[in-house]
Every structure is written in C-alpha cells, then in structure tokens.
Amino acid sequence: MAQGRDVVAAKCFQCHGASMITSEHEDARKWNRITREMQRFSQRIPGKNPISEPERVAATAYLARILGEKDDDDHQEDEREEEEEKEEEAAASDAGDGDQRGRGRGRGRGRRGRGA
Numbered sequence: 001m002a003q004g005r006d007v008v009a010a011k012c013f014q015c016h017g018a019s020m021i022t023s024e025h026e027d028a029r030k031w032n033r034i035t036r037e038m039q040r041f042s043q044r045i046p047g048k049n050p051i052s053e054p055e056r057v058a059a060t061a062y063l064a065r066i067l068g069e070k071d072d073d074d075h076q077e078d079e080r081e082e083e084e085e086k087e088e089e090a091a092a093s094d095a096g097d098g099d100q101r102g103r104g105r106g107r108g109r110g111r112r113g114r115g116a
C-alpha cells in the first residue's frame with residue numbers, strides 16, 4: 001500500500017523540494033488537480049520515476065490532510081486583522097478629537113490672551 005507521505009518523498013521530491021509543496025495550502029479538489037498535473041509531468045519528463053494512479057491518490061489524500069487547513073488559518077488572521085483595525089480606528093479618532101479640541105482651545109485662549 002502506497003503511503004501518501006512516502007509517495008511525496010519518493011516521487012514529488014524528484015523534481016522540487018518540500019517547500020514548493022508545503023507553501024501551497026489547498027483543499028482536496030485543488031490538490032487533486034495539482035497532483036494530476038504533476039503525474040503528467042512525471043510521465044513525460046525523461047529520467048523521472050513516474051507517479052502511478054494509486055500513488056497519486058494516496059499523495060492527494062495526504063496533502064489535503066496536512067496542507068488543507070488554509071481556510072482556518074485565514075479565518076484567524078482575518079479576525080486578528082479586524083481587531084487591529086478597530087483598535088487603530090479608535091486610537092486615531094481619539095487622537096483626532098483630542099488634538100482638535102486642544103488646538104482650538106489653545107489658540108482661542110492664546111489670541112484672546114494676547115489681544116487683551
């Protein structure tokens with residue numbers, strides 16, 4: 001039985017390193033498409049050990065399991081970004097109001113002070 005991890009190590013790493021693969025976070029459907037293309041490459045490029053269909057299926061399942069969680073990561077990132085934006089907005093509007101009030105009062109008092 002072909003193990004997905006072994007297939008990736010033995011067949012996928014023939015042509016590129018692990019980082020090429022681990023930088024991709026795709027769902028099973030997209031991995032299916034990618035591995036099919038890679039299978040074609042492995043069959044067409046001379047001197048490569050071709051990826052068989054059972055190996056491709058095993059690799060796809062493995063990749064979707066270990067590299068298919070992008071949605072969750074994204075979600076967490078979105079939430080973090082939203083919080084940061086809210087904080088920045090609050091800080092900006094505080095600073096803006098304070099500034100305007102401060103400057104207005106300061107200038108008013110200043111001019112009146114000098115005039116009198």
Ligand code: HEC
Pocket residue numbers: 007008011012013014015016020021024034035038039041042043045048051056059063
């Ligand atoms: C025969 C050589 C070969 C083998 C074997 C191979 N790849 Fe590739 N792979 C390539 C080439 C060439 C590219 C660049 C293709 C391009 O630029 O469109 C690539 C690109 C990729 C990419 C980048 C995304 C993309 O669509 O361009 C991923 C991810 C990837 N391969 C995963 C795999 C996986 C997973 C396997 C094993 C199932 C595998 N590769 C096996 C040659 C290979």
